[in-house]
Amino acid sequence: MLVFWASLVWYEDKLLRYAVDSLNENLDAELHFSQTSTAPFRHFPYISVALGNLSVKKKQSPKPDTLAYAQSLYFTFDLFDIWQGNYQIAQIYAENGFVRAEANAKGVWNWEILKKNKKETEQKKEKKKKLQLNLIQLKNIKIQFHHARNAQTFEAITPSSSLHFSYSPEKIEIRTQSELVIEALKIGNYAFYVPQKAKIDLDLEKNTQNLILRKANLQTGSAEYEAKGSYLFDTQALDFELNSEKGNLTDLFKLLPKELSTDWEKYRSEGKIYFELKAKGTLKNPDLKLRFGCSETTFYYPDFDKQIDSISLEGFWEKNTAVNLLTIKQIAGRTEKSFLAGKGEYQIQHGQIRLDLRGSIDLLELGDWLGQENLKIQKGKLVFDLQHEGKTAGYQDFAKSKGKIGLENLAMELKNLPTLSEGKMEAVFEDNRFQIRALSAKIGGSETRISGEIRNWQSIIKQEFDRVETDFRLYFSNMDTKYFIKKNTFSEEKNKAIFVPKFKGKHHLFLQIDTLIYNNLTIQKLRTEVDFSQHFFRWENSSLEAAKGSLRSNGKLDFTDTSRIETQIDVLARNIDMTNLLEQTENLGIKNLKAEQLSGLLSLDFQGDMAFDQTFNLIRPSLKAEIGVKIQNGVLRNYAPLRKMGEWLKDRDWENLKFGEMENRFVLDSQTLTVPKMEVRTTAGTLFLWGMQRFEPQNTFEYHLQIPLRNLSAPPESLEPNERGGSNVFLKVIGSPDNFQIQFDKPETVRKIKEDLKRKWDKFKNLFRRK
Numbered sequence: 001m002l003v004f005w006a007s008l009v010w011y012e013d014k015l016l017r018y019a020v021d022s023l024n025e026n027l028d029a030e031l032h033f034s035q036t037s038t039a040p041f042r043h044f045p046y047i048s049v050a051l052g053n054l055s056v057k058k059k060q061s062p063k064p065d066t067l068a069y070a071q072s073l074y075f076t077f078d079l080f081d082i083w084q085g086n087y088q089i090a091q092i093y094a095e096n097g098f099v100r101a102e103a104n105a106k107g108v109w110n111w112e113i114l115k116k117n118k119k120e121t122e123q124k125k126e127k128k129k130k131l132q133l134n135l136i137q138l139k140n141i142k143i144q145f146h147h148a149r150n151a152q153t154f155e156a157i158t159p160s161s162s163l164h165f166s167y168s169p170e171k172i173e174i175r176t177q178s179e180l181v182i183e184a185l186k187i188g189n190y191a192f193y194v195p196q197k198a199k200i201d202l203d204l205e206k207n208t209q210n211l212i213l214r215k216a217n218l219q220t221g222s223a224e225y226e227a228k229g230s231y232l233f234d235t236q237a238l239d240f241e242l243n244s245e246k247g248n249l250t251d252l253f254k255l256l257p258k259e260l261s262t263d264w265e266k267y268r269s270e271g272k273i274y275f276e277l278k279a280k281g282t283l284k285n286p287d288l289k290l291r292f293g294c295s296e297t298t299f300y301y302p303d304f305d306k307q308i309d310s311i312s313l314e315g316f317w318e319k320n321t322a323v324n325l326l327t328i329k330q331i332a333g334r335t336e337k338s339f340l341a342g343k344g345e346y347q348i349q350h351g352q353i354r355l356d357l358r359g360s361i362d363l364l365e366l367g368d369w370l371g372q373e374n375l376k377i378q379k380g381k382l383v384f385d386l387q388h389e390g391k392t393a394g395y396q397d398f399a400k401s402k403g404k405i406g407l408e409n410l411a412m413e414l415k416n417l418p419t420l421s422e423g424k425m426e427a428v429f430e431d432n433r434f435q436i437r438a439l440s441a442k443i444g445g446s447e448t449r450i451s452g453e454i455r456n457w458q459s460i461i462k463q464e465f466d467r468v469e470t471d472f473r474l475y476f477s478n479m480d481t482k483y484f485i486k487k488n489t490f491s492e493e494k495n496k497a498i499f500v501p502k503f504k505g506k507h508h509l510f511l512q513i514d515t516l517i518y519n520n521l522t523i524q525k526l527r528t529e530v531d532f533s534q535h536f537f538r539w540e541n542s543s544l545e546a547a548k549g550s551l552r553s554n555g556k557l558d559f560t561d562t563s564r565i566e567t568q569i570d571v572l573a574r575n576i577d578m579t580n581l582l583e584q585t586e587n588l589g590i591k592n593l594k595a596e597q598l599s600g601l602l603s604l605d606f607q608g609d610m611a612f613d614q615t616f617n618l619i620r621p622s623l624k625a626e627i628g629v630k631i632q633n634g635v636l637r638n639y640a641p642l643r644k645m646g647e648w649l650k651d652r653d654w655e656n657l658k659f660g661e662m663e664n665r666f667v668l669d670s671q672t673l674t675v676p677k678m679e680v681r682t683t684a685g686t687l688f689l690w691g692m693q694r695f696e697p698q699n700t701f702e703y704h705l706q707i708p709l710r711n712l713s714a715p716p717e718s719l720e721p722n723e724r725g726g727s728n729v730f731l732k733v734i735g736s737p738d739n740f741q742i743q744f745d746k747p748e749t750v751r752k753i754k755e756d757l758k759r760k761w762d763k764f765k766n767l768f769r770r771k
Helices: 002-026 079-083 122-127 249-252 259-265 363-370 578-583 640-645 746-766
Strands: 030-031 033-036 045-056 064-079 091-102 133-146 151-170 170-186 196-207 212-220 223-232 237-246 268-280 286-301 306-319 324-332 341-346 351-360 375-391 404-414 419-429 433-443 446-455 470-479 508-517 521-533 536-546 551-559 565-577 598-612 624-637 656-660 662-669 672-682 685-696 700-706 730-738 739-744
Touching: 122 521, 170 324, 351 363, 363 375, 578 598
Parallel strands: 091 133, 470 508
Antiparallel strands: 030 045, 033 045, 045 064, 064 091, 133 151, 151 170, 170 196, 196 212, 212 223, 223 237, 237 268, 268 286, 286 306, 306 324, 324 341, 341 351, 351 375, 375 404, 404 419, 419 433, 433 446, 446 470, 508 521, 521 536, 536 551, 551 565, 565 598, 598 624, 624 656, 624 662, 662 672, 672 685, 685 700, 700 730, 730 739
């Protein structure tokens, strides 16, 4: 010990000068330190000298540019070397500081501060001793690296790092074991996940010809990565391997860019995840081989407290001048109620993909995963067996896709729609045709079946809707609209477009409903065929039964101008029971007529043209129609306008008026309904009726009645027509359904008198004509 203290006192100044001179001789930089001292027992048995608050600043810089700083920097010397006169630094310790390395946009480093002695001869170089540091130890040193041209940033703190360094003009050897806390990592536009702890075990050699990585082990979290390889400077030949046999999804996602890892970091896994990468060839374009996969791995998603068990995956990626191929040799996984298995191949250079997937997905389990608020799935299973071969770029090639999709025992509720139960489906797709062979369910209590096909179905994915063609058959056994159309399903805002169709492609639908209930109206045996394409919507051969009668219809809607929807409708109705119709339709909205007041059989034919606006309100001026009406066995009971007739025509039963067969054709033009003159035979007598009714701006009418005077005598015994002539009474009914008057029709009476006088005068003149 006495010898150690004596050596320390004797050599202290020399060791301090040697340490400072060594820095000044090799660095073209400004050195600043606040104090020097010795620490005899700090790194015993070596002798230590220390520089306090050491900073290294770059010369000739516009601003003070501090490249490195250490609160304490220790140099150690071997006592035996000192006694031999060999002042050789054995170890270096740096504590509490930073090292900052930067390259500007031109690639020039701020650490180009090593002095170069141009006068040094080759002979002196040969005599230069080898520099060997047994240990460089860093403690709490922050490492900052930034390369502007390559857009690379790295920042980390090393709580503890040990480095063995050996230098000669021919070779540099580095061995290190370090702990790092990575604070920032950015490459190009990608920022990577930070912070994370890592351990590095490195063995590296650089000589005049190549760089040899004997070993590089990286440990982060539970994952371990191992690398080795070499690089030739002259030819840029690369031979590199990187592999990992331990890891999980959490650690793997931390290697991804931050914008991706933050989306995936919530996922966790348990089990073996592995990969092995080999790169061989030139640095710019190496041949790559990657093997990756997992076995018996559990995939856990914490948001829904769900997991997928027994995941197995084995994949390969090979890239060279001849091929760029990703192969999934096998993939499989299962949850408590679902499973997936398959394989695939992706030729990256050609954008060609081949997939073979099969599986079964429990839809209740899927609903829990998706967490849809408006969708409530009680049970059901989706099964599939899919094969696809084609290109991926822009979904341009799906022609070789084929497969089967099925549903089993589906039960679900969707907001504003009826409950669906007992859902089953069998569908196949191949050769650009998607066929639903059988789809059945109970919807709102109605047995429902769908079958049909979609041709050019891949055009939907490519959004080329003009090429899509569909042909479907839809069947309902019993549809009650109160279950199918919920309140607030459609907007109640006025002047808001609720129907602006954009039909593309060609579509055909055959619809069959055995029983349709709308409010109180019951429709049976509804059949219709609908075609829609581009701007047209057509229905043909539509038929139904309602109110004990039948109805047939054809029609067309033209949406070329969506602000004016042109419409053509043909309707043919036969033997509609008017009492039954009024009972089921709340009297058709007629306020002063009830179902029990009217009976008879109604037949009509309607041909009309009209237009609607975007809110599907009728544009009145566009309305033009002809309506043929025939009424058989008509009876009108206790009808207020007819009761008033009793004031004019007494001794008649106006409370229970029966009609003979009536037939006429009405003209509906814009706001006006025109009723041509028609004979009406009733149990109260025969009369003639004609006139018109205006619907807007107010619902008003003006009807004319011609009543033969013979009706004022005894009631007729039958409803058969009576051709006998005679005088007439002319009445006029004017007003509205709620406020009307009956009065003598003076102009019509005058006209009739003139006609009668003229007819008598003509008869009188004929008496004096020569025969």
